[in-house]
Amino acid sequence: MAPWKVIPVLISLLVACEAIKFEIQGGSSKCLGEEIGKGTLVVGEYKVVEASAPAVEKISVKVTSPFGKLLHSGDIVPSGQFGFTTEEAGNVMACFWIPGSTAGQFVTVELNWKIGVNAKDWEGVAKKDKITDIELDLRRLEAQVTSVLEEMTYMREREMQMRNLNEITNSRVAWFGILSLVVCLGVAGWQATYLKGYFERKKIL
Template structure:
């Protein structure tokens, strides 16, 4: 009996430790806050490689030491295929949200277009969230009527699903890269064989031409 009780206590303790670790992991920040220095002339961009069917949410704001006059910027977000997902001009802050339609690098570019007359560069703070970090968990909690540990476990379940999908995406990318590498190696091999064949053919023609030339000159 005492042995069974100890086993049960040990199992309960491990479960409690596991839940605490899960809560700690689920509370870890999943978004990326980026400080970007935008030059007075030119464009500064940030990009992130994202798979398809992923929610992206970002807030950006211009940070200036001169609180009386906050300079404005222009923003453009494009997909890997060049489609414009967000475009604003002469703004001091804003937000863009979309669900990715194709996998690849999504590009967010910022520029001042000469509107900023101060010294140095502009500072822009970008809070970029994707996937599980961009999900509205308050709405989920209200809809499913969950809270506390159950809500944290729900967050962790979403994080695990996101990690699993990311692994599948990386596996597919690795397979694509392997196929591309094999095709490239095959083409290089055929090119090498063709080059060798051409060299042999040209050498044979040179020998035949020289032999005929020397025969006409009666040197051989």
């Protein structure tokens, strides 16, 4: 299989569009990655909408967690669905390829990937709780606000982690530089002492 082609997709893009379409060339793969927080509901649906030949109207799919855990797989299928709640924060990857294809063949895949509030079945909530449209809109708005706050908190935590990592790295680099300088000075002093003794023994000095 050819090297993976990774396409970063922003949450805002996925939310704004009901579905996205992308093309997969024969002999290669395409992956879509999204940074998702822990405990987030993710629902996806994919299908082949165009193919260069009937023989390549089916694809294989693999969705993995940030630590490589398999969350969903589909082998030689024209369409499929997946749904899960993330167990850890990080980059969730969805990879697609055409099994047994060759160069020149291609398929176009349509992916509807919903995250967080947008993945919730609000119609089911309305029927279950028997609430009006206005009450449903208020609940959805409340959930969206909560989701935004959680996302902001997650981003602040990530920023803090990166800042701490940078500070630790800078500190280690500084100490390594100091240690290297001390070692160099020590070696230079030893060489000077050794050469001085050598020249004195040879009565050069």
